[in-house]
Amino acid sequence: KPGLYRGEGKVKGEGExxxxxxxxxxxxxxxxxxxxxxxxxxxxxxxxxxxxxVSTFVQCNGNDKALAERQVVAVLxxxxxxxxxxxxxxxxVEHPELGRExxxxxxxxxxxxxxxxxxxxxxxxxxxRSKEDLTRKFGWKPFIVSWGDEYGLPILRGIxxxxxxxxxxGFRFALNSNYGYQVAGxxxxxxxxxxxxxxxxxxxxxxxxxxxxxxxAWYASHHVGVENPAFCRRQYGFGPYRAGLSGNFNYxxxxxxWNDLRNQYRAMxxxxxxxxxxxxxISWEGFREGxxxxxxxxxxxxxxxxLVKGT
Numbered sequence: 147k148p149g150l151y152r153g154e155g156k157v158k159g160e161g162e163x164x165x166x167x168x169x170x171x172x173x174x175x176x177x178x179x180x181x182x183x184x185x186x187x188x189x190x191x192x193x194x195x196x197x198x199x200v201s202t203f204v205q206c207n208g209n210d211k212a213l214a215e216r217q218v219v220a221v222l223x224x225x226x227x228x229x230x231x232x233x234x235x236x237x238x239v240e241h242p243e244l245g246r247e248x249x250x251x252x253x254x255x256x257x258x259x260x261x262x263x264x265x266x267x268x269x270x271x272x273x274x275r276s277k278e279d280l281t282r283k284f285g286w287k288p289f290i291v292s293w294g295d296e297y298g299l300p301i302l303r304g305i306x307x308x309x310x311x312x313x314x315x316g317f318r319f320a321l322n323s324n325y326g327y328q329v330a331g332x333x334x335x336x337x338x339x340x341x342x343x344x345x346x347x348x349x350x351x352x353x354x355x356x357x358x359x360x361x362x363a364w365y366a367s368h369h370v371g372v373e374n375p376a377f378c379r380r381q382y383g384f385g386p387y388r389a390g391l392s393g394n395f396n397y398x399x400x401x402x403x404w405n406d407l408r409n410q411y412r413a414m415x416x417x418x419x420x421x422x423x424x425x426x427x428i429s430w431e432g433f434r435e436g437x438x439x440x441x442x443x444x445x446x447x448x449x450x451x452x453l454v455k456g457t
Contacts, residue, residue, distance in 0.1 A: 148174035178448070180229075180440035182392050184354060186447050190387060190440055191255060191361065192230055194370070195398040198222070199236025200244075206402060206419065215244060220423030221401070222248035228430060229437035232256050242283055254287035255336070255361065257320065261293040263308050273315040290336055292320040299325050302333065309333055322365070335359075338395045340366035343386035350390040363393035370396050370416045375432030383436025387443065 155166040180190040198221055203214035222235060226249050233242070233250035234257055242252065258280055262272035280289060291312060293305060302323055309319050318335035337353060339346070343364050350362045364386060372378055382394050401419030416433060417424040 148172050175445065177438065177441040178444050180387075180437055181444040181447075182390075183387050183443070183447075184390055186444055186451065188359070188392060190391075190444075191232065191363075191393040192382070192437065193232055193234050193257065193363070193393065193395040194230065195365075195396070196235045197398050197400040197402065200241060202236065202402065203419075207421075215241070217419075217421075217423060218244050219248045221417070221419075222250050224417065224424050224426065225399075226250060228426075228434040229441075230433075239280070239283065252284055254318075255290050257292060258289045259291055261291050261308055261312055261317075261319075263293060263305060266307060266311065269308055269311045270315075273312050273317065277315050277317070286316070288316050288318050290318045290320050292322075295322065296340060297323055299323075306333065336361040336363065336393075336395075338363035338365055338393075340364075342367035343381065343389045343391055346386075346391060347389040350392075354390060354392075361392045363391060363395040365394075365396045369414045370398065371414050371429065373427075373429055375428045375435075378429045378432035379436040379439070381436070382433050383439040384443075387440050 149172055151170045151172065153168045153170075155168055157164045157166065182188045182190050198218060200211065200214045200218055203217045204211055207213050207217065218235065218241075222233075222245060225231075231251050232255075233245035233252050235245060235250075238245055238252070238256065239258055245252065259276050262269055264272075276291075277286065280286065293308065294301065302321075302325065312319060319333065320336035320338065321334035322338050322340065324339045324341070335358075337360070339349075341364060346362070346364055353360065353362045368377075368381065372381075382396075386394060398414050399416060400414045401417065401424060415427075416430045417426055419425075
């Protein structure tokens with residue numbers, strides 16, 4: 147409840163003890179969900195490419211599936227406490243009950259299945275089959291699907307029929323090609339090219355001018371796990387928010403890696419796996435604070451908008 151809460155903290159060391167008085171003020175409002183800088187009715191979303199799944203944890207814990215399921219739930223609960231609410235873990239379609247137990251959300255803009263590329267009749271069959279399967283499990287929503295990785299213009303031209311077929315079945319399409327916004331804006335409902343948020347502001351502005359309810363996100367610069375909480379706070383918070391983006395979609399929650407010197411890329415871990423879930427890092431707290439920054443900004447803008455409009 148709003149008000150002042152008083153307590154104390156004790157510090158011991160070298161045979162001495164210090165008592166630190168603490169006063170916490172709880173304000174009389176609740177933070178809203180994060181919304182976009184350019185539209186306070188459009189949610190600012192965060193996805194991560196996940197290496198979190200029952201099968202992954204089974205490989206790490208001695209082939210104990212029941213333990214792996216408990217570990218997945220524990221990790222997802224930690225994610226939710228840190229402002230990552232999208233149920234984008236690896237087996238969300240096979241085991242949606244784990245995400246629901248953790249309080250994760252299954253909105254339409256969660257990645258679900260990949261698309262099928264082949265003969266047109268087969269693509270229509272596979273698209274309808276995916277739609278029927280997802281409808282049984284979640285109720286039908288215009289889910290976002292994807293195909294391939296960082297391809298160029300020749301492939302973009304070659305998959306247009308596939309994208310149209312999935313669009314005809316009600317799906318939305320995500321594209322992480324780094325090519326022109328005209329092509330990406332025409333083909334995709336989520337465009338997430340691999341560069342840092344600051345270099346995307348001009349393209350994001352053009353994409354937003356197309357209208358509709360598409361999303362513009364980013365990834366890869368830097369990948370997750372940078373041991374600098376202030377950098378992470380800006381990279382996932384006010385950086386993309388003020389640049390006019392509508393989401394983060396970075397790579398990846400990899401709970402298996404501890405060796406920071408393994409190869410060209412350091413371990414892409416915001417948190418580290420443990421027997422009962424995960425171990426948080428200060429950079430992970432930086433991510434949480436970055437999303438909280440957007441939530442505070444959303445509250446401020448919503449309070450200011452009626453005043454600015456004179457209503």
